[in-house]
Amino acid sequence: MLSEKEKNEIETELKQYEHKRAACVEALKIMQHSRGWVSDDGIHDLAGILGMTPDELDGVATFYSLIFRKPVGRHVILICNTISCWVMGYNQVLRSLNERLGIGLGDTSADGRFTLLPVPCLGACDQAPAMMIDNELYGDLTPEKMDEILGKYSWERD
Amino acid sequence: MERPLTQHMRPDGKALSLQEYEKTGGYQAARTALKMAPEEIQAMVKNANLRGRGGAGFNTGLKWSVVPMGDDAPRPKYLITNADEMEPGTFKDRMLMEGNPHQLIEGMIISAFAIQAGISYIFLRDEYRTAAKRVAAALSEAYDNNCLGKNIFGSGYNLELHLHTSAGRYICGEETALLNALEGKRAIPRTKPPYPQVSGLWGKPTVVNNAETLSNVPHIVKNGVAWYKGLSRSQDGGTKIYGVSGRVKRPGLWELPMGTTIRELFEEHAGGMQDGYKFRCLIPGGASTEFLTGEHFDVKMDFDSVMKAGSRLGTGAMIIIDDKTCPISVLYNLEHFFAHESCGWCTPCREGLPWVEKLLKAIEEGQGQPDDLEKLEMHGEFLWLGKTYCALAPGAMEPLRSGLKLFKEDFERHINEKRCPYGNGRIF
Amino acid sequence: MATIYIDNKPYEVKDGNNLLHACLSLGFNVPYFCWHPAMHSVGACRQCAVKQFKDEKDTRGRIVMSCMTPASDGTRISIDDPEVKAFRASIIEWFMTNHPHDCPVCDEGGECHLQDMTQMTGHVYRRFRFKKRTYNNQYLGPFLTHEMNRCIQCYRCVRFYRDYAGGRDFDVFASHNHVYFGRHEDGVLQNEFSGNLVEVCPTGVFDDKTFNKHYTRKWDLQTAPSICVHCGVGCNTIPGERYGRLRRIRNRYNGEVNRYFLCDRGRYGYEFVNSDRRIRRPLLRPTPHDGDSSGGESTVAGEEALRHIADLLYFGAGVIGIGSPRASLEANFALRSLVGPEHFYSGTSDTDSRLVAMIIDILSKGPARSPSLLEVESADAVFVLGEDVTNTAPVLALALRRSARQKPMEAARKQHIPCWDDAATRNAIQDAKGPFYIAAPYSTRLEDLSAHSYHAAPDDLARLGFAVAHELNKALPYVEGLPEQVRSLAGSIAGALKDAQRPLIVSGTGCGSEAVIQAAADIAWALSNGGRRADLCFTAPECNSLGLGLMGGHSLDGAFRAVQEGAADTVIILENDLYRRADEGAVNNFLGRVKHAVIIDHLTTPTSHKAEAALPAAAFAEADGTLVNSEGRAQRFYQVFVPEGGIQESWRWLRDIMITTRRAYAREWENPDAVMAALAEALPVFKQIQDIAPPAGFRIAGMKIPRQHQRYSGRTAMFADITVFEPRPPKDPDSPLSFTMEGYQGRPPSPLIPRFWSPGWNSVQAVNKFQSEVGGPLHGGDPGKRLLEPAEVKEIPFFKAIPGAFVSRKGEWLFIPVYHLFGSEEMSILSPGIAELSPRPYLGLNLEEANNLQVSAGEEIEVNVNGAVYQLPVRHVPGLPAGVAGLPAGLPGVHKATLPAWGSLSKTSGMVEVV
Numbered sequence A: 001m002l003s004e005k006e007k008n009e010i011e012t013e014l015k016q017y018e019h020k021r022a023a024c025v026e027a028l029k030i031m032q033h034s035r036g037w038v039s040d041d042g043i044h045d046l047a048g049i050l051g052m053t054p055d056e057l058d059g060v061a062t063f064y065s066l067i068f069r070k071p072v073g074r075h076v077i078l079i080c081n082t083i084s085c086w087v088m089g090y091n092q093v094l095r096s097l098n099e100r101l102g103i104g105l106g107d108t109s110a111d112g113r114f115t116l117l118p119v120p121c122l123g124a125c126d127q128a129p130a131m132m133i134d135n136e137l138y139g140d141l142t143p144e145k146m147d148e149i150l151g152k153y154s155w156e157r158d
Numbered sequence B: 001m002e003r004p005l006t007q008h009m010r011p012d013g014k015a016l017s018l019q020e021y022e023k024t025g026g027y028q029a030a031r032t033a034l035k036m037a038p039e040e041i042q043a044m045v046k047n048a049n050l051r052g053r054g055g056a057g058f059n060t061g062l063k064w065s066v067v068p069m070g071d072d073a074p075r076p077k078y079l080i081t082n083a084d085e086m087e088p089g090t091f092k093d094r095m096l097m098e099g100n101p102h103q104l105i106e107g108m109i110i111s112a113f114a115i116q117a118g119i120s121y122i123f124l125r126d127e128y129r130t131a132a133k134r135v136a137a138a139l140s141e142a143y144d145n146n147c148l149g150k151n152i153f154g155s156g157y158n159l160e161l162h163l164h165t166s167a168g169r170y171i172c173g174e175e176t177a178l179l180n181a182l183e184g185k186r187a188i189p190r191t192k193p194p195y196p197q198v199s200g201l202w203g204k205p206t207v208v209n210n211a212e213t214l215s216n217v218p219h220i221v222k223n224g225v226a227w228y229k230g231l232s233r234s235q236d237g238g239t240k241i242y243g244v245s246g247r248v249k250r251p252g253l254w255e256l257p258m259g260t261t262i263r264e265l266f267e268e269h270a271g272g273m274q275d276g277y278k279f280r281c282l283i284p285g286g287a288s289t290e291f292l293t294g295e296h297f298d299v300k301m302d303f304d305s306v307m308k309a310g311s312r313l314g315t316g317a318m319i320i321i322d323d324k325t326c327p328i329s330v331l332y333n334l335e336h337f338f339a340h341e342s343c344g345w346c347t348p349c350r351e352g353l354p355w356v357e358k359l360l361k362a363i364e365e366g367q368g369q370p371d372d373l374e375k376l377e378m379h380g381e382f383l384w385l386g387k388t389y390c391a392l393a394p395g396a397m398e399p400l401r402s403g404l405k406l407f408k409e410d411f412e413r414h415i416n417e418k419r420c421p422y423g424n425g426r427i428f
Numbered sequence C: 001m002a003t004i005y006i007d008n009k010p011y012e013v014k015d016g017n018n019l020l021h022a023c024l025s026l027g028f029n030v031p032y033f034c035w036h037p038a039m040h041s042v043g044a045c046r047q048c049a050v051k052q053f054k055d056e057k058d059t060r061g062r063i064v065m066s067c068m069t070p071a072s073d074g075t076r077i078s079i080d081d082p083e084v085k086a087f088r089a090s091i092i093e094w095f096m097t098n099h100p101h102d103c104p105v106c107d108e109g110g111e112c113h114l115q116d117m118t119q120m121t122g123h124v125y126r127r128f129r130f131k132k133r134t135y136n137n138q139y140l141g142p143f144l145t146h147e148m149n150r151c152i153q154c155y156r157c158v159r160f161y162r163d164y165a166g167g168r169d170f171d172v173f174a175s176h177n178h179v180y181f182g183r184h185e186d187g188v189l190q191n192e193f194s195g196n197l198v199e200v201c202p203t204g205v206f207d208d209k210t211f212n213k214h215y216t217r218k219w220d221l222q223t224a225p226s227i228c229v230h231c232g233v234g235c236n237t238i239p240g241e242r243y244g245r246l247r248r249i250r251n252r253y254n255g256e257v258n259r260y261f262l263c264d265r266g267r268y269g270y271e272f273v274n275s276d277r278r279i280r281r282p283l284l285r286p287t288p289h290d291g292d293s294s295g296g297e298s299t300v301a302g303e304e305a306l307r308h309i310a311d312l313l314y315f316g317a318g319v320i321g322i323g324s325p326r327a328s329l330e331a332n333f334a335l336r337s338l339v340g341p342e343h344f345y346s347g348t349s350d351t352d353s354r355l356v357a358m359i360i361d362i363l364s365k366g367p368a369r370s371p372s373l374l375e376v377e378s379a380d381a382v383f384v385l386g387e388d389v390t391n392t393a394p395v396l397a398l399a400l401r402r403s404a405r406q407k408p409m410e411a412a413r414k415q416h417i418p419c420w421d422d423a424a425t426r427n428a429i430q431d432a433k434g435p436f437y438i439a440a441p442y443s444t445r446l447e448d449l450s451a452h453s454y455h456a457a458p459d460d461l462a463r464l465g466f467a468v469a470h471e472l473n474k475a476l477p478y479v480e481g482l483p484e485q486v487r488s489l490a491g492s493i494a495g496a497l498k499d500a501q502r503p504l505i506v507s508g509t510g511c512g513s514e515a516v517i518q519a520a521a522d523i524a525w526a527l528s529n530g531g532r533r534a535d536l537c538f539t540a541p542e543c544n545s546l547g548l549g550l551m552g553g554h555s556l557d558g559a560f561r562a563v564q565e566g567a568a569d570t571v572i573i574l575e576n577d578l579y580r581r582a583d584e585g586a587v588n589n590f591l592g593r594v595k596h597a598v599i600i601d602h603l604t605t606p607t608s609h610k611a612e613a614a615l616p617a618a619a620f621a622e623a624d625g626t627l628v629n630s631e632g633r634a635q636r637f638y639q640v641f642v643p644e645g646g647i648q649e650s651w652r653w654l655r656d657i658m659i660t661t662r663r664a665y666a667r668e669w670e671n672p673d674a675v676m677a678a679l680a681e682a683l684p685v686f687k688q689i690q691d692i693a694p695p696a697g698f699r700i701a702g703m704k705i706p707r708q709h710q711r712y713s714g715r716t717a718m719f720a721d722i723t724v725f726e727p728r729p730p731k732d733p734d735s736p737l738s739f740t741m742e743g744y745q746g747r748p749p750s751p752l753i754p755r756f757w758s759p760g761w762n763s764v765q766a767v768n769k770f771q772s773e774v775g776g777p778l779h780g781g782d783p784g785k786r787l788l789e790p791a792e793v794k795e796i797p798f799f800k801a802i803p804g805a806f807v808s809r810k811g812e813w814l815f816i817p818v819y820h821l822f823g824s825e826e827m828s829i830l831s832p833g834i835a836e837l838s839p840r841p842y843l844g845l846n847l848e849e850a851n852n853l854q855v856s857a858g859e860e861i862e863v864n865v866n867g868a869v870y871q872l873p874v875r876h877v878p879g880l881p882a883g884v885a886g887l888p889a890g891l892p893g894v895h896k897a898t899l900p901a902w903g904s905l906s907k908t909s910g911m912v913e914v915v
C-alpha cells in the first residue's frame, strides 16, 4: 500500500508528463526515498497507479543501477570506482571502508547501517577520490578522513 | 579575458538567485529573443558556430534547422537539456547547474523558442543532488517571475520546463536512449534516421542539447555572432569549460577560449604533475576518447585540432595518467565501466565488452595469453562505429585501440612475465 | 522495382524493402536473429551485417546491418567480403561466450536457428576461456519451458509477446549482459499466443512443454500438412507423430491465413488425439429395445459391426443421418449420400444452423467480400460487432492487431520511416489508436486497441450496427429511440469507416443473434455501394461450420421432429456429441425414442455412451479431408500417421456401410479424390475443392512426397522389440504423400508441404525458402480455394428489420454465452494444460449487478435457464450490461446450445430480487 505522502508526491510528478508511465522512474525513487528500497509489492502498487503492469515497471526498475530491488542499509555509500578516482586512490579508500564496516562492495553492514555500492564517475573528478553517502558528496578522500565521515552517520546522531 | 559562462558565478559556489542573475544582465537575451523570428535565432546560433558540448561537436544551429517549423509542424515539440553527465572524468555541467541554473534556463527558453517547442525537460543524473535542488529552486523562481509558463514576458510564447532526475546509467546520456528514458521505458538507444528533430520524444520533433551548449545561447543572442566567435582561439565559437583531473597539482575546471592548448591547461591551470610523479599520457575528453601523449602538448583543444591529433575533444575533460599507474589497469578500469554501462541491446557491445574487460583483467593479473592481444584487436575493430547499435561501444574502443598501440610493450611484458611489472595490479 | 548489386551482380528487387529481406528473398543465405519476417527490423543482434559500397569505385565500403538498410535502387553490397564475414562469425562467437552448448539435451537441437546460423557463419573454435553467465529459470505455465542460459538476447520474445501479440505480463529485465527475458514473477503466461515463443525464439529458451513430455527430435517426427480443428479460422498446421502418438503441433505458413503464428488452443489442443477417451475399436452395445438391459458392451471386428449396422438399415423403419461441423466435407457428404439428402441433418442447433446459413447467404448474395487474414491485416478502419474475437477466432484477433496499426502508421510514413523499421515506427506511433471500434456484449481482450468500446445486449448491438448503416446510407431505416451517445457513436464509426481505404466489419455467430449479423452485413453493404471495396469478416463456430452450411441439411431440431413423428427409428450420428447442440432433455428424449443409434466418432461422448454401435473414426491427424473455414476457404488436411486398431476415416466407414448395403457406386470411393468428385457433382458449390491440391496419383519424377525426413532414424529398429523383420511401411492410397523417408526431396507443391526444411535451414526459419518472397505467398501460391465470392448485384438485399431495444426484465436475466479460448471448445479441453487453464463453470455478472443482487464473487447461486438448473459461483465479467448474465460457452457442465435465453437466478435462501 502506498502512503498518502508517497501518493501525493507521485501525483505531483505525474503532472509533469503527458503520459503516466513517463513518471515511473520518479515514482520508483519516491518509494525508494521513503522506504529505502523497492519491494515486489512496491512494484505492484506503483504499477497500478502508473497504468503499467508489474512486469513493465520492473523491466524499467531493474534497468537502472540506483533503483534498489533489495533491502539496503540505512545509509547508502556510493563509492566512485571510475578512472580519476581510481587513479587517485580509490583502492585505499575502499579498503579502509571494507575494514571499518566489515563489508565488501554490494554488502550491507551487520548492523544494517551501511550499504556499500560502487558507482560510475560521480562527476567529482576534481576532488578524487570521492564518494557519496545519501545525498552528501565527500571528496579528496583519504583513509584518515573515514572515521570522521562515517561518524556523522553513527547511531547517536540519527 | 571574457568568461561569459562563469564570470558572474559566486565565489562561494552557491547558485545565483534570479535577482542576482538579472543584475548581471540575465534574462535580457530571452526578452530580446522572444521578439525575434525563431529562424533568425537559429541562424545566429548556427553562424556563431556553437558546437555541441556533449561530445560530438555538432553545430547546434544546424541541428535545430532540421526541426519542422510552421503551423502544420507536429506538436508539441520538445527541447531537452542533456545533463546526464556520466562520461568519466567530466564534471562541467554540474558546476554550471550548481552555480548558475538560471543561465541554463534562459538558454533553454531561447532555444525552445527558436524551434517553437512547447515543452522542455532537464534530464539530470541522479547523483547530482545539489544541482537538482538548485535547478528546482531556480525553476520555481522562473515560473513565479513569468520567465516560464504562459505568455513569457508578455510575448505570447508559452513554455513548460520540467526537471527529470534519472536513476543511474551512463547510456541515458546518449540522446536517443535519453528519449526512451524520459518516456519511462528502458533506456535503449534508437536508430537514426529518423533523427529526434523529426521523430523524438513521444514521436514528436525534439532537440537534445548538452547543458553547457545551451548555457552559451543567451550570450550569443545578447552579444552577437562576431563577439562570440571572437572569444575563441579556433574556428569553433565561444569559450569552453575545460576540466583536468587525475595526477595533477590542481585539478579543476576553467572557462577558457575554445582552442586553448593542452599545455596551457595542464601546466598553467592544473599546475602540472604532482610531485613525485611523471606524466605518462592523457585522455583529452572523457573516457571515450583516445590517449594522447607528451607529443601532443601543443595541440589546441578544439574539435578539429584534437581530431587531427588522433583523438576527440569529447567533453573537454582531460584525465592525466602518471607513470606509476599501470596502463593496462587503466584500460581495465575504463572497460569495466563501459561493459557495466552497456544497455544490453546489441550483441557486440553486450557480449564483447565483458570479454574485453575479462581479458584485460587476466592480463593485468598475469594470466594473459599471447593471442589475447589479437582478441583485443578484434574487438577494437568490430566494436566500431556502424557495427554497433550506438556510439557507446565505439567510445569504449577509443582508449583500447590507442592503448593497444601505445602500451604495446606493457602488454607484452605483462603476458611474458605473467605479472604486472608495476607491481600495483590494482584491480578492484 | 529497384536494381541492387550483390557481390557485383545485378538483381531486381521490390521497392521499399530492406536488404536482408531482399537478400533472403533472392535466396542468399544471410544470417540473422533479431529480425523476424513478421516483426521486421530493429538492428539489435548485428548478425545480418553486409558490406555496403557507395559506388563502383568504392573498394573499402563499410559494414552495415542489412536489416536496417533500404534496398534502394543502385545499392551495392557484398555478402562475401572477408571482413564482413569475419564480423558475422564474431557475432556468433560473442553469443557463444555465454551459451551453454547443451545441444544434446536441448529440445531445440536439430531445429535450432542458432545452430543453423553458427554453421552458416563458420564460427568453430572457442576462444573465450572465462566463466559463463548463468540465470535462474521461471515457471511459465503448462505450455512453455524456460531455460534462460540458452538465451542469446535477440529480443524477439519480448517483441513478439508484447509488441506483436499485445501481452503485458512478460518483459525484459536488468541491463548489460545480465538482461533477462521472463516474467516479473513466476506464473502462467497470460497471452493467448504465448506458444509462438517456441517458434519465435531462435534457441531453446522457450520450448513446448507438452512435446517435452514425449520428446523426439524434429527429424524423427512423421509430419504432414494439416489444418487446425479448434475453431473456424482454419490455421494451417504441421502435426508431428512418432510411435503412434501425436507429439506436437507447429505452425504451417500460409500467406493468406495464419501466416507465422498459431494460438495456444491450436498449438496445444492436439492431445485429445492421444486421449483415453478415444474409441479405438468398433463397439456394439445391446440396447433396451433389444430387450437386453445388461448394459454390457463388446468390441467387435469391423465386419461384424458393419453387418449389424447394415441389418439396422435393412430392417429398420427409416434412417436419418446427423452430420457435424467438426467433421470433414468428405465425411459429411458420405453420410448425406448414405441416408439421402432429405434425411441428412446438419447436426447443429437451430440457432447455429440459421446463423451459418445466413452468413453464407450474405457472403454470396451481397457485394461485401470475406477477407483473408492477410487482407484483414491491411484494413485501416475496423468495426467489430458482437464478437469476442480473441476467444472465438484467436488468430483473427492477432491479425486485427495489425489492422489497428494501419492508420497510426501514417504518422511514421510522414516521417519517412520505412514500415520495416519496427522500433522507429513504434516510436512514431506511440500509443496512438486507429479507427478501431468494438461493440460487444462484454469487455474483450482487444479493447486496448479500440478507440471506443461499447457493451450492450445483442439486440442493442444490432441497433448500433443498423444505426451505423443508416449513417452510411440514409435510405436505410432510421433506428428509433436510440440514446444520444449511441447515435453519436454510430456517427463516428460511420465516419471512420467512410474515410478508410479498406474498411472492415467483423462479426459472427458469437452472440447467437441474427440481427447482429444482419446489421454487420448492412454496414458492409452500405460501404460497398458504388463499387468500393468493403470487407466483411464473420467468425464461424467450428472448423467446418461453413462447409457443413454449404452442404445444406436441416438443423438438429428437424431430426428430433422426424423421430418424434415416426419418420425414422434409426440414426447415424457423425462425429457429434448432441449434448453440446441441444438441451439435455431434448437429446435424452430423442435418443430415448430412436430405436437404433449408430455413432461414428473418435471420442467417447455422452452421446456415444447411448449409441448401440460405435465406429472408431480417425481424428484429424489420422485422416485426409477438406474443411471450409470462416473465410469460405476450403483447405485440405492430410493424414499424419496410421492409427492403431480399427480406426479409419469416417467417410470410409460410411462407404463400407454403403457397400455392405449394396450400393454399388460406393465401391468407386477408393480415395478422397473419388469422394470429392462425387461431392462436386452433387453440389457444384464444392467444385473447386478438387483443385486445392494435387490428386492422389500426383508424383514428382515418379516419386511421392515423404512424410519422414531424410534423417529419420531407427526406422528399421522401431519395432525390433516386436519383430526383427522390418515391417513394410503403410501404403497411402489417398494422397501423393508417403509414409516413408524415401521420395522426392525437393520443394513440393504448397498444399503438400509436410515440413519446412532446406539444407542449412533446420529451424522454422526455413520457411523463407518456401516463399516466393519473404513474407509473401508460398511458391506456387498459398493453398486453399475460396468457395464464396461476393455477388454482382443490382439491388443490394439490405436487411431492414431492426430489433427493438433490449428491455431488462424484473426477476429474469438474458443469459448469453461468454467464450473462453481454453474451455469453450470440445476437443482441446482434453489436453491437460488446456483443462488446467480453463475456467470452472460460473455465472457471469457485471460488478454492479452482482452488488445489486448482494452476491459476491465466488458465491454460489442457482441458475435456472432452458429448463436446466445449475449451482454456479458468481464471477465478475466486466462490461456485461444490466439485465444480462453470462454463462461460459461450451464448458463441460454448462450448456451453451440454446443461448441466448431468458432465465432466473436464486440464492439458496430464496429468489433474488431485482433492485
Ligand SMILES: Cc1cc2nc3c(=O)[nH]c(=O)nc-3n(C[C@H](O)[C@H](O)[C@H](O)COP(=O)(O)O)c2cc1C
Residues within 6 Å of the ligand: B051, B052, B053, B054, B055, B056, B057, B058, B060, B082, B083, B084, B085, B086, B087, B170, B171, B172, B173, B174, B175, B176, B208, B209, B210, B211, B213, B214, B390, B391, B392, B395
Ligand atoms: C554513450 C553515450 C553517452 C553520452 N552521454 C552524454 C551525456 O552525459 N551528456 C551529454 O550532453 N551528451 C552525452 N552524449 C552525447 C549525446 O548523445 C548527444 O550527442 C548530445 O547530448 C547532444 O548535445 P550537443 O549537441 O549539445 O552536444 C552521450 C553519447 C553517448 C554515445
Ligand code: SF4
Residues within 6 Å of the ligand: C150, C151, C152, C153, C154, C155, C156, C157, C158, C181, C200, C201, C202, C203, C205, C206
Ligand atoms: S529469449 Fe530467445 S527470443 Fe528472447 S531474446 Fe533470448 S534468445 Fe531471443
Ligand code: FES
Residues within 6 Å of the ligand: B171, B342, B343, B344, B345, B346, B347, B349, B350, B388, B389, B390, B391, B392, B393
Ligand atoms: S551501446 Fe548499448 S548495445 Fe550498443
